[in-house]
Amino acid sequence: MDFEAVIGLEIHVELNCATKLFCDCPNRPGDEPNANTCPTCLWLPGAAPCLSQAALEKAALLCLGLGSELQPLSAFDQKVYYYPDLPKGYQLSQAHLPLSRGGGITITNERGEARALRIHHIHMEEDVAKLVHELEGRQPISLVDFNRAGAPLVEIVTEPDFRTPHEAMEFLKALRTQVRYVGASECSMENGTMRVDANISVRPRGSSQMNTKVEVKNMNSVRHVGDAIAFEIARQSAAVQAGEAVVLHTRLWDPDKKATLPMRAKFEGPCVPDPSVPAIALTPAWIETLRARLPEMPAAKAERLVKEHGVSAEDAAFLSADTDVAAYFEALTAHGVSAKMALHWIATQVLPAVRERGQELSASPVTPARLAGLLTLLARDEINANAAREVLVALFQSEASAETIVSARGFRQISDTGALDALIDQVLAAQPAALADVRNGVGKATGFLIGQVMQASQGKANPKRIKELLAKRL
């Protein structure tokens, strides 16, 4: 039987707010364990949660960035479960009245078709504490670190619109880009600022029924999400084929075994509205003020780059995947660099160089203005590509302009016909065999001769001019 998968995602994103969701403790989970705590986020008796305005704004901005509709009224509920990472026994989450509903992201599937994947709703919640399991001698102990307790999270719950691992992965990549755009989170699955649970069920292809789903957790990269979903589809398809029933449960992805394994049964009760946090009423005026703070989003930016700069849709997608890259590109073109050259240099030279040096593009010493100086010389044929690459290295090492470096280090290329002819004479006289090859039609001999002339010029000759002059002579 041919099966298709029905997949929905639940994505937790940790907001990069300065403080926690319900108290003023610093939102820095990585600090010395339990350094960032107070009675509220230790959930001690008598504590009262106070919703952070900054977290609400950031969460709302994220919703707007994903095209989700902010709700006029939302509220927190108590999600009850008993586990040592949540000593108060309930997590404050928006179960009944979420912050926003709807929205979605359009991705391109394996067959190159556009697929609109819908978001069901987005809600806020507090993070729980972190458990650290250690050995004290031979006695296993579990330690609780409350630095993360009460950290601001949003959970993005999608519709079960996904059919393949590829779609889930593309959605997550696009989501990450968009959340980074609005500045709400770094969305790093590796660092745990984005955590993804996948709900997966299978059914005969063409059927519209919804079968029992299995939840898979513990993937710490986008790749792992794809692998875990693929594994689970295969596992469930085989089970159904063998006549076994799929039962509702949660599984953990084991990256070493490359398999999902069943975990503890999930206890989940209906959530009770929390009486301590007032309901959140958003006015249209507040929402519009917030919307004005929304940057140009990736899809709109890519579309504009295609229109204004004539780049391909693929290149536009590459550029707009990171606001810094797009901004760098646009700054270069504003300095008169052609879109093609700007794109080529960013992708093949600047980004690798910045990454190698562990810098941020936006803080790189090679500003768009300085690079534009170099690329203008290259475009005018005043230097050749080899020299340009060396000048780029020099730009990273000093504050001098490209012009100054080129002059000081003699990178300007020789284009003068007389000087080049003299060099060519010299080389032809020294390489009679190669000259004969060229005349006998051995193609690669021409390249050899150009290389010899370049060498004779100590790399300064204009290779295009050499080629032209050689052609005339042969």
Next chain:
Amino acid sequence: MTPITLFENPNPAPAVPDGPLYGTRVALQPTISVAGWPTDAGSAALAGFTALEDATVVQRLRQAGAALTGLTRTSEFGFGLHGSQAGEAVRLGAADAELVLDMMGECRVAAARAGAYGLTPSAGLLSRLGFIGLIPSMERCGLLARSCGTLHALLAALAGPDGRDLTLEEAPPPAPAPLPADARGVTLGVIPQALDGLPAAQAEGFRAALARLATAGVAVRELPLPEYDLFALVHMIVGSVEASSCAGRYDSVRYGRRPPGAKNWNEMYLSARGAAFGTCVKSFLIQGAFFQFERYAAYENACRIRARLVAAAQRLVSEVDALALPLPDRVPEDITAAPLAETCAPFGCTRLASVTGQPALAMPAAGACGALQLVGPRLGDARLLALGETLATVCRGGK
């Protein structure tokens, strides 16, 4: 005899040299956080827990120059009055006032029991930061004292916005409408259904009090409310579900006693909480868990009905100066663990205000006049106290 106090403040001198409450001796309960004081809320689940910071109301008591005398014994989490000594410090003159957590009328019944006045202020008027109770949406800081004047001074010092409790009213309460010059011109509303099933003696005392007020010129109007029984029902369902959900905070794991021998976390939770909670609280939590997990729709209905009851009660109150409701002035003497029904029995008539969030004033019995409660419009606390003062004069035999 059980001592009244759980903890006596070794240094009760006021923190500031003057203030509107300067020298007023106030006793607290261990359900209200005082930094450094034992704060077990009367439960073994919190045995050994010490509050890290003052409740906002405690901070304000200090700022107003009050002398904090210590903590009185309380029922478990302040729920009901079994095992509670609330009101005794005032009755015996050991304190001028007490703060008593009120979730179903504890402060009001305790006041009547002590022959004192008790105010359950409007919901949203006093900060709830630092309270350790069972029903967040109903728990309020009750004030108990020998006169309405003291209650008024306490209310003025403690009420008002608190940046750490965002459920409070942001604006100050509206200026009270002027009172009639004396008892003539005051109109009280009586819900006849509130007298159904009342113990004969209590009904008698209540009627006597109304008759006394009527002879002094107070108009008494009957305001039928066929849905009256629903207040108790809504209180039981909504209150117990809130308790079941939020009592997870009282885990008896980070504080309290942790029984040895558990093989894993779940067992530890079960044995610790099983050993810590008393019978009555356990029954209440189990009832709440039943509605939360097995009859959630009934809980949602109860919440909807509550909204309707709030509107109905507010409408009734708007037709009169205040509602008059009966109030028992004694609770069964047995202070050992009582079953849930017995614990809740004295609170039949006090739950109305607990459900609606309206202010309620307990007036003690005087002679043949039984104790009674006045329920005013929300945020009409100041006027309710003034009304209470006028009517108290009448009940005590004044003009």
